[in-house]
Amino acid sequence: MRAVVQHGTGGPEVLEVADRPEPTRKPGEVLVRTEAIGVPFYETQLRSGLIPAGPAPAVFGHEAAGIVVEADDETLLGRRVVTMSFTGGAYAEVVAASQYTLVPDTVTPEQAVAAAVPASVALALMHTADVEAGETVLVEAVSGAIGGYLARLAERRGARVVATAGKGKADIDHHDPDWRQKVPEGVDVVFESIGGPRAAELLAKLAPHGRILAYGLLSGEFPTFPVAGLIARGITLIGFGGPDAYGKRVAAVRAEALGLVADGTLTPVLDRTYALADVAAAHARVESREGVGKVVLIP
Template sequence: MKAVQYSRFGGPEVLEVVEVDTPSPGPGEVLIKVGAVGVNFFEVMMRQDRYAVTPPLPFIPGVEIAGAIAALGEGVTNLSVGDRIAAALYVAGVQSGGYAEYVAVKADAVARLPDEISFAAAVALQVQGLTALHLLRSHPSAGRTVLISAAAGGVGSLLIQLAKRGGAKRVIAMASSAEKLALAQELGADAGVDYTQADWSEQVRAATGGAGPDLIFDASGGDIPAQCLALLAPFGRLVLYGPLSLADFRPDAEALKTLIFGNRTITGFSLLPHLAPTRLASELGDLFALALSGELKLLPGTSFPLAQASAAHAALESRRTAGKLVLEP
């Protein structure tokens, strides 16, 4: 079968299409013919060797797939060949292998996929959907003014809708262009701020009537977390998830005074500790149901053939994308 791997770290050009053996499902596993695989920014960072974990080389990226079951391993009785499923490889403790035509995975790491949900949509609701779901379960939006960075991205676009659904008083979207902000407001954001403008923090203050946000979800890294901290309302909370770079975030004495005397909080979020195989089908089922009912809209993403994985990575690095990027074998 065809797969995409890299044998050295570097730019998108290190991704190459290779022929590898098609896996066979072991006991308790299913073999999936992949219909779509998600492309995530942490995979870009892994390819650059900038992630928290350095992958062994050669390495086939990909942790979220959707497709149809092609074969069953010994002992699998609750699924059938041909079933449409979404498979979260990371829930099974697998951090690689999705950029391929076939993937073998533990049967308890899959969820049945309604016929009305496309493979690409199913992928968009895995890492990003579950992240948004658990961010708001951990930090409820009810009655709060919420600021969301990267609001036109996979997580941000879902956070806007789930925060509004959870009773947020006001949702402010941050993005890098007028087009992305327009998309965010179509999804329910009450205001939008272009963080590439020098006065973006003043715009946030104005959008909150001078009070500042009560809750900020930030995944942008760089110098933005420090500026977000300064914007927080008293008793507010800054949640950092999947940041691109914390190297530039070094709170100084003034920032610590802001925390202490304003009763403000900085907290981190990582998805994996929130997930369990026993809850996966239910949690993805909740997201699928919201999508089917129209309560959760997915931004149009971009699909690339598997062989063009390098182009997909380049597009994601450019930050000119919106919605979910997927590869289709």
């Protein structure tokens, strides 16, 4: 099979298409012939070495949708699923996965891979934040996959959304170093995905007893908040990440998220599709942050 192999850390050029043996599934896993593969921003950080990854060379990638060709349960054969792997292997024509979710018949593989992870992350974040009608919500990086779904889900609950993005894609341009000063006061919930030491400036913008959910680090740095500032305003800070969040809470709502896509509540946003051989261009596109929505590889 053709697969994308990561040779060390660095720029997009460390990803190369090569022939590799098809994976052998373990009991409980399904073997999937992929139709669409997601390219999320965090994978560019794994590839560059900003986030620690496993040993190389290895088949890269974590999110894919496709048709089940082998399974313990024969009723799964021929069904479309979306898969999530924490150990890589998704940038390939065939992937073995233990974590998978059935895709509704009306959802295409591109839509499935565009929505399955980011929409379920957004849904799990919304459940964790317990956003209520009438509240004001700050969504950072709204032009990204997760941020876009967060904004739509918050509006669906009757919340007021204040959004940031780069290059004129939202009212607040977070490329401006002082963008946090433009956030209105009285924010009830902050979905923090940019990070960095200046995240603490948002404390002055929060309503008493507001909530901060820290789930990303687009800046490459974790957000920093002084404990004294949290205590003084009664702010709740929730870290959202790791196996508990992504392996349990996010996985638990993936079918719900795909159902919202199927019934038209959520519309997946696709930026561009690339052939598997053009993986370097796909990564460059994601790193440019010029697009809106999901970049997808077609094997």
